[in-house]
Amino acid sequence: MREFDVVIYGATGFTGRLVAEHLAQTYPTGVRWAMAGRSPGKLEEVRALIGAPADTPLITADSDDPASLRAMVERATVVITTVGPYQLYGSALVAACAATGTGYVDLCGEPAWMRHMIDAHEAEARRTGARIVFSCGFDSIPFDLGVLTLQEAAKARYGRPAPRVKGRVRSMQGTFSGGTAASLKATLAAAARDPAIVRLLTSPFALTPGFTGAHQPTGLIPEYDATLQAWVAPFVMAPINTKNVHRTNVLLGEAYGADFVYDEMMVAGLGDIGKAAAEAIARFNPFAGDKAPKPGEGPSKAERDAGHYDILFVGIMPDGSRIDTVVTGDRDPGYGSTSKMIAETALCLVEDDTTRGGIWTPGALLGATLRDRLIAKAGLGFVTS
Template sequence: MTNSPSFDLIVYGATGFTGRLICEHLNATYGVNRDINWAMAGRSRSKLEQVRNELGLDTTVALLVADTNDKASLNKLVSMTKVLISAVGPYQNYGSDVIKACVENGTDYVDLCGEPAWMHQMIGEYNTAAKSTGARIVFSCGFDSIPFDMGTYFLQQIAQEKLGGPVCRIKCRIRNMSGMASGGTVASFKATMAAAEKSPELIDVLVNPFALTEGFTGPEQPPGDKKIFEDDINSWSGPFIMATINTKNIHRSNFLLGHQYGEDFVYDEMVLLGSEEKPKKPGEMGFDMSLKPGEGPSKEQREAGFYDIVFYGTASDGQTIQVSVKGDIDPGYGSTSKMIAEAAICLLENTETSGGCLTSAPAMGASLIERLQNQAGLIFTVE
């Protein structure tokens, strides 16, 4: 890192719904400038002051003003911190200059991105430079894609221990879930669709599971776009809206890990719909997609949410391993805000990984699983 930062972490977008929750988690878990020296950043000082007061934070929490339209203010902001948490999306609209500033300053970065076309573009533009400056740019550190990326990584570590090598096939299935997709996720999805309409070549990126693996293409992957009955699970399975981004991130993780999962690795994600002749509809899983940016569920609604994701691994010789990842709170807000905060702290404390445009598993590995279990309410289990 080329700068001499004043802060360990800065939450950029602190006045947004998820940004507020990130600040709330940092305050509740680490206090103010006790264990982690952190600050809040956004476009408006008055809004930052209002949020700091509403959250009951100490007035010593620093408030920093920066605007994505003002490159000088962004450069100044990222030079002041070791890790930037960006909750300012859609990233394709507001995130490119933030990435540029972090890369140029050698500042580590985490976000909540679920926009594969933009990530593909950022990797192409900044991966080499980030390796040079040491900036670790870690995309998708919320519900997309940490439980899925780290669940896959967890299963493969168990496979190494128990089978002596990786499994070549993993089926990820949403076993149960209650919660809401964040308004930012919905806005990002709409922005991606709008961009694809203007630039049809983006559709090739969106439909390609290996869009983020920089030239590597593995075996054909299951489409996951139709309802199917799976005899081995004895259940109907249906499409999962977040599979498009998660599958790309997991193949990138495998790519960045030197193909620890194998070059023949096959992975897909679907929602379990039950064994009945008339299965549930995927939408009945309770994942509400109606929220707008800045909106979100109440504290009671967040605390009533949960998720239960199961991973079925099969080795080339037919041996199987099954693991699960469970979260104790609403996935799109409560769990997401904790996960990104803990990912940022994990980067802060684990300085041995090198720079580049990364995903959670190669950037943080087993130390992130430990943090998520200790501080973010996730449970990783071998079943």
């Protein structure tokens, strides 16, 4: 048995602090956890700030010091890392976890880096039993588990999965995290240097090596959605979420079908007003200008508590029948909800009694078990009709 159930690496950052706060408040006993980062002094400050017990262990570790990362992961059953952009600061940690059989969860929305990690470490993770799970926040758990939930219901109701699923963000209150903005900027810079990265970013099947499915919608331009009878607009997180959903399908043995088609867009509204709104959304860049979030900064508690999201998943069967699943969250997506989701995913891994090593999506590895935990502990809702 490892010394700690969970180690939070990056606990002095804004999101890492929220993860630590969730563990301190939700699990005052029963979970053996520690906080890790570069600065012992800052770790002590955060420990006091969040009201964690004074004896909560602190670990010094730095992405520039692989030996410190190795020493940290050898003490943990699962490492939570909020230290991004992961393509700049995450590779050595993934390598250490894969080599030592340590569980790993992150908030990654960087598909090209994820593919590189799959190529480099999948075989080693399988050998050691390390369970590496990317994208355990708003990107991409609500979408990954939303599609999984819909397909479970479709199989129960119709005897087969829905070959066409639409993910439609109906409402969302809250900001994207500074880490998301930094990751996007790092990804664009990397793509400018390497055309191979551009190919990965634009392929729906970038995370499914060896598998290419049906032609997929791009979701890049506003359109009228006849199913919803409303205008829809591009959704900024779709390029990562859709890749994760396709990876889940493949990891589950093409459980959604080899012909599965999926896209994500935002619902803009009805009629001419909806069309105008969809066009405005398509032009808007949430990461541009001085108001773009910065790493290490984030909204107040009141702003996080006032946040929410509502996502509709529409499954369309071959005969035209329709099945819907709605996923909701009770906090802002980028911080309040994300910090709870990644913490609970880590604890789900701790309690998972399998040894299925490899590089996974949350849906493929933990599925309904994680969904039930998020309903009970993280303020998410899943309703199918």
